[in-house]
Amino acid sequence: MAARRQMVRRVVPAVLAATLLSACKPPPDQRYEPDKAVGQQGLAAIERAGCGACHDIPGIEWPRGRLGPSLRGYTDVGLIAGAVPNTAENLAAFVRNAPGVKPGSTMPPIPLTEEEARAIAAYLHGLNKHA
Numbered sequence: 001m002a003a004r005r006q007m008v009r010r011v012v013p014a015v016l017a018a019t020l021l022s023a024c025k026p027p028p029d030q031r032y033e034p035d036k037a038v039g040q041q042g043l044a045a046i047e048r049a050g051c052g053a054c055h056d057i058p059g060i061e062w063p064r065g066r067l068g069p070s071l072r073g074y075t076d077v078g079l080i081a082g083a084v085p086n087t088a089e090n091l092a093a094f095v096r097n098a099p100g101v102k103p104g105s106t107m108p109p110i111p112l113t114e115e116e117a118r119a120i121a122a123y124l125h126g127l128n129k130h131a
Helices: 002-022 036-049 088-096 114-126
Strands: none
Touching: 036 114, 088 114
8 A cells, every 4th residue: 555655656746747747848940931912811700700800819909809818928828728739730620610529628719721720820929029
């Protein structure tokens, strides 16, 4: 019994540390650097899709939704919806079909093309890059 407790005391902190580290953002030299032109296409797609109805989004003056989380400072987010690593690929999939990426998400599927979703990911990942 004592050996088991000792093993648990060693394993649990290691597993916890690994879990916490996997939730962190990648180091700056490994982060996605979006193309500004594609990012501007993303802003246009955000406006067309009406994302501002639920989210407060830099570059969208009205509406400034409060139902979903604010997307100001998005580049500081380590996990999408608190569950999915914040990569451009994951974000593009999430904005198109959030419940498909994170079951139980209250964000509905959004009728976007893959290209529009990638452009939105580029816009959000480009926020605060030069601020």
